[in-house]
Amino acid sequence: MPEPPIPKPDILIRALEPGDIPELAEAWNQPNAYAGTLQLPYTSVDARQKRHAAHPGSTRLAAVIDGKVIGMIFLAREDNRRSHVGSIGMAVHDAYAGRGVGTALMAAVIDVADNWLQIKRLELSVYADNVRAIALYERFGFEREGLLRAYAWRNGAFVDAVTMARLRL
Numbered sequence: 001m002p003e004p005p006i007p008k009p010d011i012l013i014r015a016l017e018p019g020d021i022p023e024l025a026e027a028w029n030q031p032n033a034y035a036g037t038l039q040l041p042y043t044s045v046d047a048r049q050k051r052h053a054a055h056p057g058s059t060r061l062a063a064v065i066d067g068k069v070i071g072m073i074f075l076a077r078e079d080n081r082r083s084h085v086g087s088i089g090m091a092v093h094d095a096y097a098g099r100g101v102g103t104a105l106m107a108a109v110i111d112v113a114d115n116w117l118q119i120k121r122l123e124l125s126v127y128a129d130n131v132r133a134i135a136l137y138e139r140f141g142f143e144r145e146g147l148l149r150a151y152a153w154r155n156g157a158f159v160d161a162v163t164m165a166r167l168r169l
Contacts, residue, residue, distance in 0.1 A: 011101055013108040016060035016072055021049050023069035024062070030094035036130050037091050038152060059117075061108050063092065063101045070096040073105040075113060075122075084120040086113050102136050110140060113168075120168050125151070128160040142166045 063071035071092035151161035
């Protein structure tokens with residue numbers, strides 16, 4: 001497995017707190033952030049708080065630059081016979097894209113999965129046209145496993161997604 005990139009030191013990764021939800025809502029409501037995820041535009045802070053509260057067992061990490069929450073990643077462990085599997089999702093504020101935030105978030109969540117939760121398989125889906133995200137995931141050892149045709153409706157058209165996974169050996 002390739003060595004993952006080293007995150008930049010000016011990016012603080014920490015647990016997401018309930019008080020972070022307003023800044024997180026701002027990040028998720030950016031055009032590229034919601035276009036690259038299954039999130040909808042114009043989602044209220046209240047709706048984000050309810051969604052956060054609905055998944056109490058998941059690991060949620062925030063990326064902070066200069067005291068502002070500008071991104072997050074979540075890791076949800078599956079149940080029962082898939083308890084060795086974790087699903088991840090991530091978004092970064094448009095104004096901070098390309099500054100190493102995704103790298104820092106991925107490094108942190110993989111550390112938690114590998115060293116604290118004993119998760120063997122991490123999986124995700126990503127839009128097939130999100131070349132930057134796919135390249136990031138591949139740098140962390142994720143491999144493409146399949147193509148999901150007409151996976152989601154985005155901006156007036158169906159878009160495909162790629163399923164990817166990383167197996168800890």
